[in-house]
Amino acid sequence: MDNTTNTRQDNKAEARLIMEGITVNYGDFVANDNVNLVVYPGQIKALLGENGAGKTTLMKVLAGLLHPEGGRIIVDGQEVSIDSPQDSQRLGIGMVHQHFMLIPKLTVAQNICIGLKSTGYPFPDVRKVEEELSELSEQYNLLVDPKAIVSTLSIGTQQRVEILKALYRGAKILILDEPTSILTPQETAGLFDIIHFLTKRGNSVIFISHKLNEVMEISDRITVLRQGHVTAELAKQETTERQLAILMVGREFQTEKHLKPVPENAKELVCLDNITYIDHRKVSVLNGINLTVKAGEIHSIAGVDGNGQVELASILSGLLHQTKGKFTLNGKDLSKASPKERLQAGLAHIPSDRHKYGMILDLSMEDNFIIEGSEREPVSHRGILQKDAITSFSENLVKDYDIRCKSVKQKASTLSGGNQQKLVLARELSRNPIFVLAMQPAHGLDVGATEFVHKKLIEQRNAGSAVLLISTELDEVFDLSDRISVIYEGRILATIKREEATRENIGLLMTGKTNG
Amino acid sequence: MVNDHTNNKDSFYHRFFDKLRSSSEFFYSIGAVLLALLIGAVIICLIGSDPIKAYKALYRGSFGTTNAIAETLLRAMPLALVGLGATVAFRASVFNVGTEGQLFIGATAAACVALALPDLPRYLLLPLMALAAMGAGALLGGLAIFLKIKFNANEMINTIMMNYVVIYFVSWLVHGPIQQPGSPLGQTEKFSVNGIIPVILKRTRLHAGIIVLLILVIITYFLLEKTVWGYQIKVTGKNMLASKAAGIKVKRIFYSAMFFSGALAGLAGMFEASGIQNRMIENISSGYGYTGIVVALLGQLNPIGVLLAAILFGALQVGASSMETMVGIPSSAVSMIQYLIVIIFIGKNAFPRLWKRFHTSKDKRA
Structure with a gap:
């Protein structure tokens, strides 16, 4: 493959993929309205847009999971109809989903054999596949051992397994759906190297993201989607992060946040004293965490994923019991309290995995709003649910938190990611908590929704709540915090005031370096 | 234009079964019963008796x-x-x-x-x-x-x-x-x-x-x-x-x-x-x-x-x-109908998919 990509831009005949006038409706809702997308061989195309902008819908069309109501798809100059995932695969389209589609207990090679009759049916020739995979992995510099059990691999490696799977199935167009959302900065850099490697060999990559800095770093051309429409199609050189942000959300958004400082004598509402947790494998996950959060303060815990943050959040919310240590909230000892007692003491919990811990997708928004308060007046009276009170309570929350929905009776699963998070926020913050525990509250959200979440956290702070923000996103940490603690291997390495913190020293601490 | 035709047809079946599944679960149960009785009738015919x-x-x-x-x-x-x-x-x-x-x-x-x-x-x-x-x-x-x-x-x-x-x-x-x-x-x-x-x-x-x-x-x-x-x-x-x-x-x-x-x-x-x-x-x-x-x-x-x-x-x-x-007719024929009802009912999510696959493959052959 040569590298004359620039001249190719004008010559549609050489395009690997052309999507023209794609229209998809979900009932009355137009998810994709006359969307065009062109991808050339060796090109990295970014698909940028908020949650609910229609990125995933468009990719589902390519993956053969959805039929568009209108438009046509041309692959390598041939008009095609993609009716099933098998069709999609045959046309050389490979998708790496945000949530991996791997079976943890099987090896890499076994995983890749699943659903592939060509590897032998009904008994696949795993040995042969292993050899072919080693070769392919070497060829693309993926560093994957086909014999490894998937559950023993890091998240970054599992992602490379997914890429390998797509390549093994003959993908020439790789779709990466929010690939960096679960990676550490180092793993992200590794992924970008792989993407460059792939495109050098003539593969095309569609990179779906809402992280502006990454899009600017990796892509050749950028297509911006907003509310189902393409708002711009530009080359990276022609644009800036700021312009992209505006194209994406349709308005200027505020980045400056004015915070009045926390008074020195503010009460320490939350005290963690020597919180230690040793898990069932006898691994010491948390090693004596000491931490305070003052009234009217946002205290962040920064750190790379997997350094004990999940366990700490679970312990504070009462889902996990610490091996030793004490947790007090407003002078009340909650070390052994049940989740319910913690909520009553004024805790609000915004979990990182909202689908698992924060909401019930299969139930209505109403049901989701009252999950914590079903025993309280006026939601229920002497054990009987009060339907009217529930509806008006829910409708108020929808209004106050600007949740986009048709009715409070609709299932939570029908909301977009950002609106789902708003639902959780609305429920948690409407109880007027004194301690907000937020873990990755903007995870997977677009710029607009992220801004909304941050605004709400700051409102809580200004109203005098203690906010503990556990985050792996440095931008978020620096935007919001009064104090920053860095967690590494279950220890707090340092606690620094925001004014004194720099990205460099926090970044170094996150990798475990305590002195220069 | 041939594509459009199949698409419409597909989405029609899809919607039909979707509706059957979600909005009227009740009718699905009834449908399962009727279908089982129908299959039962065929079997009774095969034994050589009059199903009516x-x-x-x-x-x-x-x-x-x-x-x-x-x-x-x-x-x-x-x-x-x-x-x-x-x-x-x-x-x-x-x-x-x-x-x-x-x-x-x-x-x-x-x-x-x-x-x-x-x-x-x-x-x-x-x-x-x-x-x-x-x-x-x-x-x-x-x-x-x-x-x-x-x-x-x-x-x-x-x-x-x-x-x-x-x-x-x-x-x-x-x-x-x-x-x-x-x-x-x-x-x-x-x-x-x-x-x-x-x-x-x-x-x-x-x-x-x-x-x-x-x-x-x-x-x-x-x-x-x-x-x-x-x-x-x-x-x-x-x-x-x-x-x-x-x-x-x-x-x-x-x-x-x-x-x-x-x-x-x-x-x-x-x-x-x-x-x-x-x-x-x-x-x-x-x-x-x-x-x-x-x-x-x-x-x-x-x-x-x-x-x-x-x-x-x-x-x-x-x-x-x-x-x-x-x-x-042996009463076990009725046991059979009973469990046909169960099978049809439990398979309610599988049938629309089979139906769809059958139709897409037929369209492709045509």
């Missing part, structure tokens, strides 16, 4: 006379009770498959009370028997939850295993300590007249349990749909972790759902012993505990649906014998 005659006999046997209706309702009673209980348990994602054992232990507990206090007036003895039956069933169910919480033992496996333990234990009891003196059979003495549920329809066996059942259908519906308890059962069943994080006492929900389920299965046992056999016998249930679970699923875990499904299954079982005597 057969189904007429089936209908006459189950609904044709007052007595037939009474017998149908009698059969439906234990199925509905077990099904109501299973509905509550399943909604909480507690897989109580131990209803058969709970039914046996409930019947036995009621029998023990009836035999121990034969002279108590009826208005005291019957409620006491019911309490004993429900308590025994609930405790047996609760044991499975205890094991689940304490040792993380799967309640489905536990309850199935306990069925055997309990049924053999009861069998030993009726052949030993509580056996009718001088009888070679596995049965107790007949209850005193105060320990027998009174018949409410003359010249039939239909007893007052039917009224209790109807009240329980309404109570269960109310509990599940209108109360905080029912809400918390639903929420816990859908997402246990989120419920726990939201402060719902999920252990309490598991226990209470299982207690309820076991209690109703136990009550079904008492109805069989007191209302029909008038004593405890070794074979008190012909699989009501298992069929009741099927009834719960066919009734879409909705108390009123469960009642209807129970009456349907009761009618099929009662009508089968008259079909056998009148038309000469």
